[in-house]
Amino acid sequence: MGRLIKPYGAMNSKGRYEEFIAATGWKYNRLAYCLHWISHGRRCRCYDNKDHYDWMDHTSGYTRETEHGKERMLMCQPYGLNHPETLIKAAEEFNLDHEISGRGWYGHGTVTIILTPHGQRQRESERALEQTRKQVRERQLAATPAHLDKILTDWDE
Numbered sequence: 001m002g003r004l005i006k007p008y009g010a011m012n013s014k015g016r017y018e019e020f021i022a023a024t025g026w027k028y029n030r031l032a033y034c035l036h037w038i039s040h041g042r043r044c045r046c047y048d049n050k051d052h053y054d055w056m057d058h059t060s061g062y063t064r065e066t067e068h069g070k071e072r073m074l075m076c077q078p079y080g081l082n083h084p085e086t087l088i089k090a091a092e093e094f095n096l097d098h099e100i101s102g103r104g105w106y107g108h109g110t111v112t113i114i115l116t117p118h119g120q121r122q123r124e125s126e127r128a129l130e131q132t133r134k135q136v137r138e139r140q141l142a143a144t145p146a147h148l149d150k151i152l153t154d155w156d157e
Ligand SMILES: [Zn+2]
Pocket: 034, 035, 036, 037, 044, 045, 046
């Protein structure tokens, strides 16, 4: 009771799963595991399993709240990606962005496939850029007059 629920394989990830959660803020949702959910955001029971691909192995769904609303992400960690064309086709069909990397938490030589609703990643990177700009502005404002004097003096020379 009260046990923290984790996806399959997390216990054997040597802490990579916990690091991933801590670094990204994603929260695992055990009821989210299919292309319909990542596409529409609604819970799906997937009785017919018709949109299941061989690369949907060790699949886990995540959500997180941002100031711009709720984001969701589906991660698949298959041992290989033998038919990438089926991934590209599914991403188009379900209006998703996809990323392929080796940065997943499962390990054991798996490939990491990340699927997000189309446009979400773009908004995410724009937010990150805006955050960096804000930090730069704050640092500039925090600069002491002595610093500014030095900068202005240097420019005059
Ligand atoms: Zn479904």
